[in-house]
Amino acid sequence: MITITINNKEIKLEKPVTVLEAARSAGIKIPTLCWHEQLEIYGGCRLCLVEVEKMPRLQTACTLMVADGMVVRTETEQIADVRRGILEFLLINHPLDCPVCDKAGECELQDLVEKYGPAKGRYKEKKRKVPESFEDPLIVRNMERCIICTRCVRMCENVQGASAIAVINRGGHSHVEPFSGKRYDCEYCGNCISVCPVGAIMSRLHRHSYRPWQLTGKTETICPYCGVGCTLVLQVRDDSIKRVIPKMGAPVNNGLLCSRGKFGYEFVADKERLTTPLIRKNGILKKATWEEAITLVADTLKEIKDKSGSPAVAGIASPRCTNEDNYVFQKFMRVALGTNNIDSSARTGYAGAQRFIENIFGEGATANIISGLSNADSVLVIGGDPMAINPVLGLQIRACSRKGGSIITAGNVKGLKYFSPLKLQAELHSETILLEGLVSALKDKKGLSGSNKKLEAEIKDINISSEDVAKKCGVKKESFIKSVELLSGAAAPAIVLGKETVQSSGGSYKLLLAAAINYLINGRIYLLSERANEQGLLDMGCMPDSLPGHRPVALAEFRRRYESEWNAVINDKAGLSIFEMIDAAAKGSIKAMYVMGDNPAYNLPDSNAVEAALNNLDFLVVQDIFLTETGRLADVVLPALSWAEKDGTFTNMERRIQRLRKAVNREGMEDWKIVSEISKNMGVSLNYRDTEDIFKEISKVSPLYRGLTYEDIDKGSAVYPYKGEPLRSLTGDIQAHKGAGIVHGKLHVRLERPLFHSGTLSRRSPALIKISPEAVVKISPDTARALSIENGNIVMVSTKTGSLKLPVTIDKEVDSSYIMLTNNFEGKGAFSLMGYSIDPATGAPCIDNNEAIVERVKV
Ligand code: SF4
Ligand code: SF4
Ligand code: SF4
Ligand code: FES
Known part of the structure; x- marks a missing residue:
């Protein structure tokens, strides 16, 4: 224990810290300018000078470490004089333009001059x-x-x-x-x-x-x-x-x-926010009253349900909506419409991948604290760039690298380029061999412990030498061997997994290999998540086979519990996944669809076919804040409130539940309220006062969120596994699929997940549009040369599912085996060029097998 005295106050410290930190811990404020709690110490401004007994000169508190018995004074005449002098010096060049400076009122320099002076400048x-x-x-x-x-x-x-x-x-x-x-x-x-x-x-x-x-x-x-x-x-x-x-x-x-x-x-x-409901009349969406719209939706859904049965109705929930919105939505679908046809865009990767991993390791396997990544000693990144998908998580990997941790990237991870001493950049479509190689080598190094027999049975026969890995996937043998050494020797390793792997051919087999690597090195898995409430949406039961709390709908024991809480009969058959719903809509067996806060006509692969399927519905309801591509196809459009206009909760990828709070007002209704009104009109009362009321019901009925309150969330204690009952016992056989082979030597389309955009929401933010204004197709210098294309040329990109005319950017980060496009800009979405097959194990679409033809368009 170290004891020091600052301004006559005795302070006891467990470990040595700077005088500044010691003072702050005791509530004593020492002025600073160059110091900041997030930054390394610089010691440049000298504003924090303090007097220390037995030291000849004033000392900078931000750099001086405490010593037992130290006596410090922070506010004396001499110190004030020096601070005034420093401030006067700074003001030599600093303009006195506070009246027109946006910082005035929260400017640290202004505050310090106000406190210490000088009241008048001497500099002429x-x-x-x-x-x-x-x-x-x-x-x-x-x-x-x-x-x-x-x-x-x-x-x-x-x-x-x-x-x-x-x-x-x-x-x-x-x-x-x-x-x-x-x-x-x-x-x-x-x-x-x-x-x-x-x-x-x-x-x-x-x-x-x-x-x-x-x-x-x-x-x-x-x-x-x-x-x-x-x-x-x-x-x-x-x-x-x-x-x-x-x-x-x-x-x-x-x-x-x-x-x-x-x-x-x-x-x-945005001026184009939806403000009133719209109803399609004579083919055109026209403004309507809330009463008209709600009555029409309730009556039509009821009519279709009565005439064609509950399986003819489907609902798509939203990873951008709150837990409360999603809970009410799935309850409405199950109770008022009697269907389990509820799914979301999480099915495109996160939902299936998490389920797959949890089936191997148990529920909560991906619930790892994000900040913990900075303390890992080795991080293996597979299937995407965390700095673009989850940038603040990516910063933790960069921090890990700075602290001396080893970052190993499989694939082209641009955001970690300068933080990744070890790159395992396998040639396109050879990622499986690389992962098998890692499993094989780690197995040799670490042996099989026998603690997960199911997983061990899947990998026991994987044997591939480092020479073969290097030969077959084009990675450097030395890098591969070094990676194996680092991973096998790590005390706190982590694996960061992106959607690119999940959405590739054989995605579930690659997930199995990634899980096996994790098992062999005893690591933690982080599953990248592209939308704010992807996890919460799943926890709320917006899945065709699971009730809230991930309880299988097929198990009577769980179903009964919900039936008694909801006072309703729940359909015992699992519903359709989002892709099955689209197929069923195309075939005519799904007749009505209710889409809350998502844009499947744009956000799902093969979007042209999705649009055709939605057009085939008898009745489409879209609830959103903008008239999206899907909204334009709807029979009724219901304007919802945005995230800034409502209360509720989100559950993040580490499964921390956090509060959203309303900041601004807007006419309109929250998603949950619109759904409740429709339900009421159908004679099924979903009556809630506010989001806290809904959350109370969630924490009552969902075994996972049991007993949680908004107060717990405010205290920061709503972190997995909460105080409820995670479902640990229901793991089944591992079913992984190796996928079909992909033709090498052809140009394929690949999805770019950009840093500056996210789905179709960011395109409504002018600032993000200013820094990333338009869709481009990125091609490698080799491809550009081969096709005589220059930067900025307009090209036609065609695949089996569609074609797009786009300007070209030649990017040396892009490999000559593929071209890259984003899916964020109106009318120019990469998903229109991407057909898919479904991985039977994860239900995720494999979108990496789309050959493209690029032709220069003469203008
Ligand atoms: S005053 Fe602002 S701009 Fe200048 S160095 Fe400090 S932080 Fe940077
Ligand atoms: S905004 Fe740009 S300059 Fe500023 S910290 Fe971020 S990356 Fe650096
Ligand atoms: S998108 Fe939002 S939540 Fe994600 S890292 Fe950026 S600031 Fe954080
Ligand atoms: S705060 Fe700048 S030297 Fe200490």
Whole structure:
């Protein structure tokens, strides 16, 4: 125990920390400028100078470590004089433009000058002049205001790992500039903005639209984009979101955000938001009243159910809606419509992959704390780029690398390029051999422990030498051997698994191999999740075969429990998956579909065929915030509220339940409320006061969420396995499928999962559109040469399922065996070019077998 005295207060410390940290732990504030809790210590501004007995000079509290018996004073006349001097020096060049600076009111320099002075400047010479830079679409730089604390540079380099900015020039001419010149051309996380103490770098999105003291609300909520579940604070003035900032100390993101969380909020105020229900009359969607729309939906669904039976009706739930919305939705489908035909876009990967892994290791196998990744000693990344899919999780892998952990990437993982000393870049379609090779080598090294006989039976005959691996999939033998050594010797290894593997031919077999690697090295599995509430949606029972809490609908014991709670009879047959629903709609056996908060006509592969199937329905209801591609096909469109306009909960990929809180108002109804109204009109009462009321029912009926309250969530204690009953005992045989062979030597289409976009939501955020404005097809330099194509040329990309005209970007990260396209831009979705087959074990679509022809279009 170390005892020190600061300002006559005795402080006891368990371990040595800096004087600054010791003071803060005791509630004593020492002023700082270059120090920031997220950053490495710099010791440059000297604002934190303190007096230490028996030390000859003033000391910087942020760099000085405590010693037993130390006596420190933080506020003396001498210290105040020195601080005043430092501030006066900073003000030599800093303009006194607080009246027009957006930072005024929350500026650390302004606050310090207000406290210590100088009240009057003595400097008469001309100040440094640097024109304000508006070259970047999102970040405005005013380098006259920069005090060279280097917080932004340290954030960008040491935390974000992007190394996109630096201090250039010397002395009074120093300022911060992006390496790329005037525009940032970086990852646009905005984390440099979050740590700048003054108004030198700021977001352009809210420029001059409010002063901090004019805010009428600061609402803590969860990001609407991906499954990481970062905490955001929405700052509101006049019922409009002015700015999004991260929350320091938040359990998942601790003050960090990515581009989508930071800049992707403007869709909330988009003028094209749906405001009134629409009903199709004579082929055209026309405005209608809520009463008309709800009555029509209730009557028509009832009529179709009565005439064609419950199996003729299907519902698609949403990984962007809250747990409460999804719970009410599946209850409505099961109770009011009598069907288990409930599924979601989670079926495209996450749902099946999680079930597959849990079948091997038991429920909760993927419920691993995201921040724990930074403490792993080896991380194997397979099937996607975490820095694009789940960027704040990706930062934990970068942090792991910085701490000396080994990062091994299988495939092209661009975001970890500079953090991945070991790349196992297998040639296209040879990932299986690579994974088999790892299993084989790890088996030899570690042996089989016998603790999971089922899994061991599946892998016992896998034997492939490192020479064969190197030969057959083109990876370097030395890298392969080194990877095996690192993985087998790791004390705390982790595997990060992306959807690309799940959605490839033989996806379930690759999952089996990944699970086997995990078993052999005794690691933790992280399953990347592209949507904010993919996990929660599954927990709520939005699956054709499971009730809330993952209880199989086919088991009478579980069904009965829900029947008695819901006072209804539940269909005992599992329903159709989303892909089976589409097939059934095409064939005419599904006649009505209710889509809540998703866009299957765009977000599912072979989207042209999906559109045709939806057109074949007798009745399509779409509930959303925009008139999406699917909405345009609907008979009734119901306008819902966005994530910023409602309360509820999301469950993130580590299975932490977190609260969404309403920040702004808008006319309209929450998804759960619309569904309840329709149900009421059908004579089935789903009566809830608010989301807390719904959550109370969830925690009463779902064994998984049993006993949980909003209070538990607020306290941060709603982390898996909660206090309920996970379902550990129902594992079955492992069924993995190796998939069909893929023709080598042909150009295939591959889905790009970009950092700046997410589904069809981000395209409504002007800031994200500014940094990633349009769909392009990315091709390798070799392909470009072979086809005589140059950057910017327009090409026609054709596959068996469709064709698209797009501009080309030549990208050296792209292999010559494929071309890459995103699925985010109106009318230009990669899924229109992708046919699929279903992996029988995971139910996920395999989309990697689509040959493409690329032809230059003469303009
Ligand atoms: S926005 Fe992010 S990546 Fe870009 S300069 Fe700032 S910290 Fe670096
Ligand atoms: S831009 Fe801001 S954070 Fe960066 S060095 Fe200047 S004052 Fe510090
Ligand atoms: S990492 Fe995911 S949850 Fe976090 S800010 Fe980015 S998109 Fe939002
Ligand atoms: S805060 Fe200690 S030197 Fe800057």
